[in-house]
Amino acid sequence: MATIAHIDTSPAPSRYRIQAVERVDAILDVFSSEDPDLGVTDVAGRTGLHKSTVHRFLVNLEAVGLLERDARTQPPRRPIVGRRMTPKGVGPR
DSSP: OOOGGGGGGOOSOGGGOOHHHHHHHHHHHTOOSSSOOOOHHHHHHHHOOOHHHHHHHHHHHHHTTSEEEOTTSOSSOOEEEOTTTGGGTOSOO
């Protein structure tokens, strides 16, 4: 289970850490080959973030290509790891 608390291993002092970056890390961390498509409720439950926060982040991660909508999951089309992430060795593809 990826939670915001797991990020505390960073050597950076807390004054330099950015909450939005930590949240993106926690959200992307829950996607795996075992769980390639997750809905807002799934991601919120695994990260401890509120569903509205997760939704905003998913929309923005999709807008920059880090997540995509899977046309195979109807309805709703659930987010999956985007093509921009797969060359970096991340994701189920």
